[in-house]
Amino acid sequence: MGKLAVYVERYTIARPEELEALMRFKNAAEKHGHELHYLFRPELRKIPQYDALFIRALTDPLNASYVASRLAEMHGLPVIDDSRSIRICCDKVTMYRLLSKAGAPIPPTRILGAKDIKPETAEVLFAELGRPLIMKAPHSSFSSHVEKVEDVEAFVATGRRFLHRADRIVVQGFVRTTFDWRVGVLNGEPLYTCRYLIPSKTFKVQAIIDGKIEYGNVETVPVSDAPREVVETALRASGVIGNGLYGVDLKQTDDGHVVVIEVNDNPSINAGEEDRFAPDLYERIVLHLLEGRWANQITSQGDGYPGSVNDLDHVSLSYVR
Amino acid sequence: MYPELCFQNFIAGVRKRLYVLDTELPSTTLLLNGDYEYLGEGYYACAEAEGEGILPTCADTLDAYIVPIALERARISGLAVPEWHLTNGSFEAPAILYGVNPFARSHEVVREGGDKEAAARKISRQGKFVICCQSLPHGAEIVEFEMILGHSIDSRFSTWARDIYDIFHLPLARVRLIEANGQFYLSAIERLPYGDMSNEGRVLLESRLKERGERNG
Numbered sequence: 001m002g003k004l005a006v007y008v009e010r011y012t013i014a015r016p017e018e019l020e021a022l023m024r025f026k027n028a029a030e031k032h033g034h035e036l037h038y039l040f041r042p043e044l045r046k047i048p049q050y051d052a053l054f055i056r057a058l059t060d061p062l063n064a065s066y067v068a069s070r071l072a073e074m075h076g077l078p079v080i081d082d083s084r085s086i087r088i089c090c091d092k093v094t095m096y097r098l099l100s101k102a103g104a105p106i107p108p109t110r111i112l113g114a115k116d117i118k119p120e121t122a123e124v125l126f127a128e129l130g131r132p133l134i135m136k137a138p139h140s141s142f143s144s145h146v147e148k149v150e151d152v153e154a155f156v157a158t159g160r161r162f163l164h165r166a167d168r169i170v171v172q173g174f175v176r177t178t179f180d181w182r183v184g185v186l187n188g189e190p191l192y193t194c195r196y197l198i199p200s201k202t203f204k205v206q207a208i209i210d211g212k213i214e215y216g217n218v219e220t221v222p223v224s225d226a227p228r229e230v231v232e233t234a235l236r237a238s239g240v241i242g243n244g245l246y247g248v249d250l251k252q253t254d255d256g257h258v259v260v261i262e263v264n265d266n267p268s269i270n271a272g273e274e275d276r277f278a279p280d281l282y283e284r285i286v287l288h289l290l291e292g293r294w295a296n297q298i299t300s301q302g303d304g305y306p307g308s309v310n311d312l313d314h315v316s317l318s319y320v321r
Numbered sequence: 322m323y324p325e326l327c328f329q330n331f332i333a334g335v336r337k338r339l340y341v342l343d344t345e346l347p348s349t350t351l352l353l354n355g356d357y358e359y360l361g362e363g364y365y366a367c368a369e370a371e372g373e374g375i376l377p378t379c380a381d382t383l384d385a386y387i388v389p390i391a392l393e394r395a396r397i398s399g400l401a402v403p404e405w406h407l408t409n410g411s412f413e414a415p416a417i418l419y420g421v422n423p424f425a426r427s428h429e430v431v432r433e434g435g436d437k438e439a440a441a442r443k444i445s446r447q448g449k450f451v452i453c454c455q456s457l458p459h460g461a462e463i464v465e466f467e468m469i470l471g472h473s474i475d476s477r478f479s480t481w482a483r484d485i486y487d488i489f490h491l492p493l494a495r496v497r498l499i500e501a502n503g504q505f506y507l508s509a510i511e512r513l514p515y516g517d518m519s520n521e522g523r524v525l526l527e528s529r530l531k532e533r534g535e536r537n538g
Contacts, residue, residue, distance in 0.1 A: 062423040166360035
């Protein structure tokens with residue numbers, strides 16, 4: 001019997017869908033004879049008393065979730081999210097650099113520093129990458145610090161603002177779609193697939209419009225019904241980061257081309273949403289952590305997708321300056 | 322432990338914000354900087370060099386600068402650390418408080434009779450983030466030294482300087498210790514940009530680099 005610690009924050013249990021998902025993790029652990037305990041911030045020093053750690057709180061290398069992850073690693077515990085995944089996924093500059101280096105398809109991307117935030121650079125980038133451009137601060141998350149700029153003035157103003165907390169920012173060509181694919185991946189195997197619909201008044205799945213937060217609807221689809229190239233690309237991209245739990249966001253254009261928008265550590269798992277066609281995801285994650293079982297050994301049905309996430313051939317090369 | 326470093330063109334690079342000290346072996350290359358703050362130039366230099374055997378790694382820099390992680394890594398490595406805990410705001414004085422959040426830049430020493438609530442609110446940013454609280458033994462003093470390539474100007478800290486260098490692989494750092502009952506305990510490891518270094522520290526850095534350069538030709 002193993003003991004799994006789940007690090008949660010107050011906001012993690014504020015929404016009923018998240019709370020219900022946490023209860024389903026507990027039920028899944030107990031079904032297999034394991035214990036699952038929730039830990040809050042002041043209890044993080046108890047982590048070495050457990051056999052594994054699952055983080056269900058916002059991750060950032062400079063907040064308590066990273067402390068939790070490193071404490072687990074220093075004491076030899078399996079952990080989701082591992083510290084390397086947090087470091088890469090929470091820093092878009094490093095994430096795109098690694099994805100590009102591995103040949104994963106991403107939108108045309110440039111990494112800029114303070115000296116590049118000037119009208120001349122904007123003109124060059126509009127000419128090279130098209131108009132509008134997408135600008136991202138490295139620590140962007142939940143669509144915050146991601147902005148679409150149409151002109152030189154907006155480019156300079158946004159760039160200066162994003163450089164407040166970082167010495168580099170990301171600029172990408174805009175890929176227009178009406179929804180993003182989200183593929184949940186555990187240890188190189190697909191867990192679930194969703195479509196995140198983009199509200200008509202914005203270009204991202206979550207945005208503040210007229211002072212109110214607008215969320216796009218989530219449509220869950222069975223993994224087997226998702227386009228094969230979307231799932232395969234997600235597996236390749238997640239493999240660049242590691243073998244943990246990821247939510248890979250992708251866009252598929254009208255001509256069928258698939259690009260990775262980002263790989264998220266600590267993806268949302270809400271009861272009734274991500275688990276709608278994947279009720280076993282709770283069990284798969286718990287057993288992966290406590291029993292070291294690979295996801296494809298405990299799933300009941302084959303999904304037809306390749307198990308290797310390191311097979312990065314046949315993908316178009318994008319470039320990062 | 323570092324293998325012997327073979328520094329080249331050292332003095333010319335000392336005043337640069339970032340200077341790669343190349344060696345003959347990739348595994349012995351050191352990125353010399355005093356500031357590896359997350360998402361800063363020093364951090365990205367480490368990130369871009371990962372996989373090439375260059376030190377420090379991004380993981381090293383975060384381990385060193387994030388106080389609770391530094392304490393645990395140091396403790397596991399055999400260094401003395403104070404009693405500490407994570408808290409949302411409640412603690413007993415005397416204590417030294419550190420924030421664990423993206424905006425943490427300072428610490429607060431709260432003596433007996435001090436305003437605990439005000440200190441906790443400040444460090445936790447009104448309760449939003451967790452605090453790393455270190456207990457201060459009766460009569461404890463806070464001392465700091467500049468760690469420069471595993472050395473210190475103050476001979477009292479020679480062993481500490483070598484240990485911090487070996488464990489965290491930072492070439493330059495400001496190290497804060499708690500001194501109590503004739504013993505030192507690690508409190509925090511912080512940035513030491515060249516511009517913030519004391520004149521004595523700069524002399525030590527240049528002499529260490531020059532000595533290495535002469536030894537290695």
